[in-house]
Amino acid sequence: MxxxxxxxxxxxxxxxxxxxxxxxxxxxxKPYTGARVSNNSNLIVFHCEQTIAVVELKMKRFIENCEFIEVVDVRQKRQELNKLRSLIGKPITLKFPQMMDLMSRCSKIPDVKPQRINNMQSDQPVSQNRNQxxxxxxxxxxxxxxxxxxxxxxxxxxxxxxxxxxxxxxxxxxxxxxxxxxxxxxxxxxxxxxxxxxxxxxxxxxxxxxxxxxxxxxxxxxxxxxxxxxxxxxxxxxxxxxxxxx
CATH class of the missing domain: 1.20.90.10 (Phospholipase A2 domain)
Structure with a gap:
């Protein structure tokens, strides 16, 4: 065969x-990594149901980078949003079609190599063990x-x-x-x-x-x-x- x-x-x-x-x-x-393309860009947090998006904007208009976070339940989502609120600002709620549109836009962005910013790095490890x-x-x-x-x-x-x-x-x-x-x-x-x-x-x-x-x-x-x-x-x-x- x-x-x-x-x-x-x-x-x-x-x-x-x-x-x-x-x-x-x-x-x-997989919690927020704190990675971004540049130090002087603007960050905005969006969320819809089981997805959180951290979008990096250049000149407050052009999308430079996106990081999406999958959350399984309400408790996990609340914890991550609270953390992002303290790091970045108040999250914005999107409807399903709006989040799908954002995901589509982000998927069309050319590959970038975002750098980790120490003061925004999450201290929460990826919750997946070797058995999984x-x-x-x-x-x-x-x-x-x-x-x-x-x-x-x-x-x-x-x-x-x-x-x-x-x-x-x-x-x-x-x-x-x-x-x-x-x-x-x-x-x-x-x-x-x-x-x-x-x-x-x-x-x-x-x-x-x-x-x-x-x-x-x-x-x-x-x-x-x-x-x-x-x-x-x-x-x-x-x-x-x-x-x-x-």
């Missing part, structure tokens, strides 16, 4: 069964494409960086129902997260744009083999939908 086909079969089986018999694909929390990492299967050359992620922080990408960005963007979807959880009127009895359909559509578009073997493998597994359902509608009441093939 060819290595690619073997990996495809193993990855698909692993994805279907989930990281463990009773373990959901709950993400590791060992239970994850990630596509070669990526750190975000698979069952969870193995990235140290938001800016940590694999060698297949453009494909990794597609998966990273999908992971920070503001509206989703994690495995084995109830939210927005949806009871997810599967170990796999059900993301908002608009996030899944963007993942498909992004992977097809890359049109690389790893990108197509990810798309085929997610949409054709696993056939992951998505959630649609407006918060707080969503409905589960099937979606088309890759």
């Amino acid at each position: 060819k290595p690619v086909r073997l990996f495809f079969n193993v990855f698909s089986l692993f994805f279907l069964l989930g990281p463990g018999a009773s373990q959901s694909d709950m993400p590791s929390f 990492q060992s239970l994850q299967l990630i596509l070669p050359g990526t750190k975000w494409c698979g069952t969870g992620d193995i990235a140290a922080n938001y800016f940590d990408l694999g060698t297949q960086s453009e494909i990794d960005k597609c998966c990273r963007l999908h992971d920070i979807c503001p509206v989703k129902v994690h495995g084995y959880s109830f939210r927005y009127g949806v009871n997810n009895t599967s170990p796999i997260t059900k993301s908002h359909c608009k996030c899944d559509q963007e993942l498909k578009r992004c992977l097809k744009k890359e049109n690389q073997p790893i990108a197509n493998l990810m798309g085929q597994i997610y949409f054709n083999v696993i056939k992951i359902q998505c959630v649609s509608g407006t918060v707080p009441n969503l409905q589960v939908l099937d979606q088309g093939k890759y």
Whole structure:
């Protein structure tokens, strides 16, 4: 059996069964790194449901850099927003379409190498232990494409960086129902997260744009083999939908 086909079969089986018999694909929390492009730029904090965005602006108008933070529950979100409020300023609430638009705009920014600013560095480590990492299967050359992620922080990408960005963007979807959880009127009895359909559509578009073997493998597994359902509608009441093939 060819290595690619073997990996495809193993990855698909692993994805279907989930990281463990009773373990959901709950993400590791990656707090704000304090990284920015320049010292004299302006920072603004936005938030929507399960996503927080720290946007760096040049001349108060042009987006220079973005860092997104995924928060699982209300308590975690409150803690991170309070920390960012003391560091940067009052967070601004966005509606789902507005956050999706911001995510799209940020994804189009050319690659930058933000530098860590010591007085803004978070003292909270990434909450992911080695046991969790060992239970994850990630596509070669990526750190975000698979069952969870193995990235140290938001800016940590694999060698297949453009494909990794597609998966990273999908992971920070503001509206989703994690495995084995109830939210927005949806009871997810599967170990796999059900993301908002608009996030899944963007993942498909992004992977097809890359049109690389790893990108197509990810798309085929997610949409054709696993056939992951998505959630649609407006918060707080969503409905589960099937979606088309890759």
